[in-house]
Amino acid sequence: MKKGTYATLIFLLVAGGACMAQSDQPTLGELAKKHRQEEKNVAKVKVLTNDDVASATPSAPAQSVQVASTSTASPAASAAVTTNPDKSKTKDADKSPAATKDSAEVAQLKQKLSSYKQEQEGWKQSAKKYEDLLANETSDFRRQMYEDSLQGNKQNIELFQRKIDQTQDDLAKAEKAAASSK
Numbered sequence: 001m002k003k004g005t006y007a008t009l010i011f012l013l014v015a016g017g018a019c020m021a022q023s024d025q026p027t028l029g030e031l032a033k034k035h036r037q038e039e040k041n042v043a044k045v046k047v048l049t050n051d052d053v054a055s056a057t058p059s060a061p062a063q064s065v066q067v068a069s070t071s072t073a074s075p076a077a078s079a080a081v082t083t084n085p086d087k088s089k090t091k092d093a094d095k096s097p098a099a100t101k102d103s104a105e106v107a108q109l110k111q112k113l114s115s116y117k118q119e120q121e122g123w124k125q126s127a128k129k130y131e132d133l134l135a136n137e138t139s140d141f142r143r144q145m146y147e148d149s150l151q152g153n154k155q156n157i158e159l160f161q162r163k164i165d166q167t168q169d170d171l172a173k174a175e176k177a178a179a180s181s182k
Helices: 001-022 028-043 060-071 075-094 096-134 140-180
Strands: none
Touching: 028 140
């Protein structure tokens, strides 16, 4: 019996050691869970489209120059600018609410028209740049890229021309309505 007990004891020690060695490795369930978490993290990656990103216009440098020139104006000019809105407020207070609404709409349309014209001018400058690059380029690949960019710029110029025309029509109607309400 002593031999059987020793054999059993040795068997249990060996089996216990084998079980302990297996516990260091992750189980199949743990591996599957880790894999699912990694897939979820990959699925959380956001794909950006043109709708998600604000479009940059090529006229941005021109706008920054205008802002800089406005901020460097003399104090007398800025004082004149600050006093003019007060005078216009007193004039607007005497007008009827419909006239005030019409004049606000006219001002908004004029601002919109100015913005459209600035953006169109930026696209025209960009198109001119690509025309100049295209005239001097010898690489077929770059020529194709410049032609594609030029075509896109021309489409944007046409788009803004339509917006300008529509805004000018709306402005004429609003000015007519404002004049008739006085």
